[in-house]
Amino acid sequence: MKKKIIFQKIGKKIMIFDSEKSLLYSLNETASYIWKKLRSRWNKKQIIEGLAKKYKVDGLKLEDDYNQIIKEIKKKKIN
Amino acid sequence: MDATKTIYLNIAGFNIKINLKETEFKYFKEIKIEEIKKYWSSFFINNKPKKIDFTINFVERKNIETIYQTKSKKSFINFYQIKTNNIINSYYQCGPIQFQIILKQVLSELLNLRQGMTVHCSAVRFENKAYLFLGKPGAGKSTAMSLLSKKFSPLADDSGIIKKEENNYFFYQTPFLEKNSWIKKNNNKLYLGKIFFLRKKPYFKIEKIENKDYVIERMTKQLFSEKELGKNQMKTLLRFVSQFNGFYFLSFAKDQNKLIKLIDFDK
Numbered sequence: 001m002k003k004k005i006i007f008q009k010i011g012k013k014i015m016i017f018d019s020e021k022s023l024l025y026s027l028n029e030t031a032s033y034i035w036k037k038l039r040s041r042w043n044k045k046q047i048i049e050g051l052a053k054k055y056k057v058d059g060l061k062l063e064d065d066y067n068q069i070i071k072e073i074k075k076k077k078i079n
Numbered sequence: 080m081d082a083t084k085t086i087y088l089n090i091a092g093f094n095i096k097i098n099l100k101e102t103e104f105k106y107f108k109e110i111k112i113e114e115i116k117k118y119w120s121s122f123f124i125n126n127k128p129k130k131i132d133f134t135i136n137f138v139e140r141k142n143i144e145t146i147y148q149t150k151s152k153k154s155f156i157n158f159y160q161i162k163t164n165n166i167i168n169s170y171y172q173c174g175p176i177q178f179q180i181i182l183k184q185v186l187s188e189l190l191n192l193r194q195g196m197t198v199h200c201s202a203v204r205f206e207n208k209a210y211l212f213l214g215k216p217g218a219g220k221s222t223a224m225s226l227l228s229k230k231f232s233p234l235a236d237d238s239g240i241i242k243k244e245e246n247n248y249f250f251y252q253t254p255f256l257e258k259n260s261w262i263k264k265n266n267n268k269l270y271l272g273k274i275f276f277l278r279k280k281p282y283f284k285i286e287k288i289e290n291k292d293y294v295i296e297r298m299t300k301q302l303f304s305e306k307e308l309g310k311n312q313m314k315t316l317l318r319f320v321s322q323f324n325g326f327y328f329l330s331f332a333k334d335q336n337k338l339i340k341l342i343d344f345d346k
Contacts, residue, residue, distance in 0.1 A: 006310055008317035010291045010320060011291060017314075026292045
C-alpha cells in the first residue's frame, strides 16, 4: 500500500485519503469489501465467492462489478 | 544580564513552557509577561508541571531579519524559528498577534500527534457538555451562540478544540482572540455533547445525521489548517467521525426563546 494513503472504516464503508493528492475517496459497501479483502491478499476467486455468499447473489453476476471496482482502484492508485 | 524567567500555560491539556531568556533590556521581560497575562491569563498555571509538551523561548535579537520582496513591495519579518520538534524561538520585539500565530503553530503540532483538531465553530455549555455549531461563514455560528447565551454559557465564537482522551472526546477552548472578546476562556475540558450543522430556516428542527460521508465533507472544510489537510489531520478526523455519533442538523431562525426551548428539549 502507498505510504501516503490512510483509511478508516466508517459504518460499512471505507474512506481512503490520499494525502499526496489531498483527495478523499468514499468506497461503497461492495468496493469496501473488495478493497479490504485485497489487503488481506485474497485472490479474485476468493473475493467473488465471498461477495456471492455475503449478498446471496450468483458469483457470475458479480464478476463485472468486481472488474469495474478493481479498475477504479488501480486507476486511482489506492490499492 | 539577568537570568531566564519562566512561565507556564496549559492549553487543551498541553503544558507549554515559556522561557524569557537573558536580555540587556530587563523591561522587555516585564512587558512580555504583562502582554501574555493580558490575553492569556486564564491559561496560566502557577506550578511547574511534571511534563512539558512544548517550549517557546523569547530570546534577544538586536536586529530582526526581514525580507523585502521587490515585485510585491512587501516586507516580511522573521518572528519565530523552529529549533526542534518541540522548541520554538521567538523575539521580544514580537507582539501578541505574532504570539497567537506561534500558539496556533504549536497547537497544530501537538494536536496532530494526540488525536486532536481545531475546528471553526461556535459553542455553548450544556450541563457538563459542549454543544458545537458548525457552518459556512454566514451560516449563523455567532448568531446561534449569542441567542443561546441567555441560558447557556458561551464557550466559543469562532474556534474550538476537539480532542480524544482515554476513549472520550472532549472540547477545549482555544487561546485565540475571537470576534466576541467577552467570552470567558479557560483551560477546562468538557465532554463533547453534540455537533450541529447550522441551517438558517424559517422553522426550528433538529435532525440526526446518519450520512457520515456528508459529515466528513462538511468537517474537512471546518478544520483549522495552515495548508492542505495533512495525513495526521485527516486520520484524526476520519477516526473521530467513525467513533462519534452526535452529529445533527439544526434548522433555526432568529428567535431566542424558540431556539433555547428546542436545544433544551432535545436532551
